[in-house]
Each structure stands twice: as C-alpha cells, then as structure tokens.
Amino acid sequence: MKAGGRLALYLDLIRWNRPAGWLLLLWPTLGALWFAAGGWPGWRLLAVFVGGTVLMRSAGCCVNDVADRDFDRHVKRTAQRPVTSGAISVREALGLGAVLALIAFGLALTTNAAVIVWAFVGLAVTLAYPFAKRFVSLPQAVLGIAFSIGIPMAFCAAGGAAVPASEAFTRVPGIGWLLLLGNLGWVLAYDTEYAMVDRDDDLKIGMKTSAITFGRFDVAAVMLCYAVFLALWGAVGLRAGLGVAFALGLAAAAVQVAWHWRLIRDRTREGCFRAFRLNHWVGFAVFAGIVADYAVR
Template identity: 70%
Template sequence: MDLHRTTSSSPSNCLKARLALWLDLIRWNRPAGWLLLLWPTLAALWLAAGGWPGVHLLAVFVAGTVLMRSAGCCVNDVADREFDRHVKRTAQRPVTSGRVSVREALAVGASLALLAFALVLSTTPAAVAWSFVALAVTVAYPFAKRFVAMPQAVLGVAFSLGMPMAFAAVHGGSPDAGPWWSLMPAWAWALWVGNLAWVLAYDTEYAMVDRDDDLKIGIRTSALTLGRADVAAVMGFYGLFLALWGGVGWRLGLGPAYAAGWLGAALQVLWHHRLIRGRSREGCFAAFRANHWVGASLFAGLALDLALHPA
C-alpha cells in the first residue's frame, strides 16, 4: 500500500486543498481590497454615530465588508475568466486556471453574500434596503468594462455604498426617521462623492498596470480612455477627494487630529505621484497597493478627533 498516496488523498487533506483554493479565490492573502472598502465605511459609521458606534455595528460592518468584497471577487473572476487568461498577472486565478469551476465559485460567492445579508438583518430595515442596492451594483460591476468607457466609476459606486448603509444602520431605527434613501445628510453625500473620486484615482492606477494587456483584449478601462492624461487625471481625482473630505471636516468643526490625518493622506498622495509619473507597472501597482494607508490616515484622524471631542 502506498501510504503517502493514501494520506494525501484523505478527506481532511482534500478539504484543506479546497479551502486553500477558496481563500485564493477571495484574495484572502491580499487584504488591501477590503481595507480600501472598509476605511470610508467606518468613517461614515463614526460620523453617523458621532463617535464610537458600539461593538455590534462595528462587528457588522467590518465582517460585512470582508464578506461582500470576497463575494465580489467570486463574481468578478467568473465574469472575467476569458479575459484573465490573456493577462499574465491574472492567468492563474482559480476560476481562470480551471482549478475552481464556475458553479463552485458562484456557490462560494452566494454563501458569503448570504452571510453578509444575515448580518445586515440585525440592524435596521433602511440598512437592509441599501444592501440590495449594494448587491446589485456589486454584481453589475464586472460586466461594466464591456460597455462603459470608465468602469472604475461603477466600482466607485460599489465601494461607496457602505457609507449610506452606515447612516441607515445608525439612524434608520428612529421613529421619526425619513425614507431609507434620505438618511444621509448633504455633507455626507459630499464625502460620498469624494470617496468615489478616490476610487477612480486608485483603480485607474490599477488599470495602468494592465494597460497593454487590456488594449490587446479589447476591454475598456479608465487608463485606456484617459490615454496620456492618465497621471494628471489620477492626481485630479485625488485632489477632489482631499478637497471634499477636508472641506467637510472644516464644516463640521473637526480639529487638529483630523487635520493631521488629512495631511498624512495628502503627503501620501504626493508620494503616489512620484510612483506613477513614469507609468511603470511596478510603480503603478505599488501606488495602488499602498492606497489603503491613505484611507487609514483619514479614518484614524477622524476617530481620534471624535474621541477627543464627541459630537
């Protein structure tokens, strides 16, 4: 008897192998994606609550963010499997390489989305309503690059919907709350637009990495649409993001801690310009991967400011 063969094909080892593939499918070892989604969501949660939102809402939004980003990866890899096989960076993704079937990937994604939905059910009906909008945009995004000149804008909407959900979760249970779509104030919508601009900035950096491959394949991205104006546009998106988040912070009377966080984000943006101005794959990818620290700086300054001066 071949003991090695018997051991390697045991049910426990098979399960471990499947789990490893699923973790690769949802990019578990690359947390930058869900961190980019998490920081603006937590900022909105803190602003909606006027400070610490409580353990329950914090747990719901952190876990929900990770789960929905993971579900989105499953849908994205299924939708892009024919494109990804022509791109060196993505050719070995589990669905593209055939190690995970389309049905299996969709089953994993649906299971994760259902878990996220179960978490939202513990909040308010208004947050539940927003979760359906978020799910629809998440599913639509992977197909946008076939029809939309700048699909990164669709991703920006998807990555910003945690913000109105946060306000809905905090205020949606009030007896005098308005309709579910009206619970976020105008100044918070300005932050939402700013966050959309931030997503356009960092996802254009990401698109610049694959520009040559995407051109051959024939899909649409902001890097291709913008052409030689890509670097200037990225910095313009960053500028709008910082202007709106800085302006709203000033309007709300946030103090030195928030200003320090904003300054830290602005200095990182200047560093990103140095990384992307040569349009090298390595520089653009490094800028993209470091973007979550921009969001972390803003959130840290905001959280500290609200802790020192509760609303």
C-alpha cells in the first residue's frame, strides 16, 4: 500500500476525522486549567494540555480498537475499523499508540513531578478501560475517570515547576475533586447515550455497558448525570466568584441537555448517536462561560 494510503488508515484509527471525541476530553480539562490558574493560564500550559489531550485520546483509540477487535466485527457501526477489518495489524496499532503516548509524556515532562504522577495514573486507567467492558457493569465510569485525569493534572501544573511528586494528590483542592466528580457525571451521560446506540449488538455479544445496566431507566439516568455535572461545575463557578457570563454558559449547556432528552427519549439509534456526537457543544458552552467570566473581571 502507498504511504498516503497507510497514513489515511492511521488517521482513521485515531479518529482524526471525528474530533468530537477529543473535544469531549478537552473542554473540561481546559475549564479546570482556567479555574486552577484563576484565569488565563499562559500559552505554554495551554499548548501542553491541548497537545496532551489530543495525543492521549488518539493513543487510547489505538488500545481500545486492539482490545475490542473481536467484538467490533459483530457490531455494524464498528465492523470496518482498521484493526477489526485487518487493514492495520495489532502490532502497528499498538506501536502507533505507544509513540503517541510517549510524545504526550514528553509534554508532561515540561511541567512538574506531580503532573507526571497523574500522567501515569491516566495511562493506567486508559489501558484498563477497554477490558472493563468485559467485567464492570458501568464501564462508562472507568472511562469517566480516564477522561477526568486532566483536571487534577491542571491544578498540579498551575502550581509551577517545583511541585513534587509527593504532592500529586494533596495539591488538588476541594474544587478540583468536585470538578472531577462533575465531569464523571457528564461522561456517564454522553457515553450512556453512545452505548444506547449499540445496546442490541452488545447484548448479543455479552458486552457490559451502562445502557444495559440502567435498562428502562436509561434516559432518566442520563438526565440525572447531566444534572450532577451542571450542578457541581456551577457550584465551583459560584465558589470561584464567577458571575453572569458563567451563568449564561451554564444556561446554554442546560438548554442543550433538554434538547438531548428529546433526542434520546424514544431510544432510536439515530437520536442517541446524534445526542452523543453533539455533546462536545455542552462542554464548550460551560468552558466558554468560564473563559468569558474571567476575561471580563
């Protein structure tokens, strides 16, 4: 195969043409960075966290597709993924994932030792997530932890270059843990919507998902998780002294959540997938409110 064709397969493997995935990871990470820095964090930290987010999400896709290749061939939506279809070998996919993770680790090295500790925690959870779907009734909660590691990393990074590894957990304030818990709720909400798309296929192959675990209460559970997200991030914003601009961002996110309820209430594949695919705008609305409020202070 020509080099250009191989590159296209690699880009497909890391979902380069579907940026919604890394945007879901990016907005809460940057929101936490703004809270941690008390506003604009500077270009260096911004570049480190944007680059690290994109790289680690891409590496996670490589690991996930390798781990799920035997399951994905039985699911219509995933049967043509490069590893599942055999277009990319397992060795190639893992090699690409390792390279991307190493580059992301290099970015972490430019911060401090506490951030590096959290980078290892994030890597461990990222590697564990694909296998959680075999054993854990709510594997989306494991994904929620993986997608929230950037929050404590942000608070540690904002402390400067001298934060030691021994302070990796104590350096994260109470509001940091509230943001993490709230983000966990958001991930549970949108990834349950995603799981609702494949519920019939997952039942056939024995995969565990939150959509299956919640059963007929799936829509109610999604709405409750959204409420936890908005309530906890709203509480942190109030505690940080944010005002009207932040409230408008939360309101815009809440309006979208109401729209998502309309999309998923009938549990159609199209409606649930659309709600998941557009979820990054919910996170963007909250992040934009944070940035705007700090900017006008």
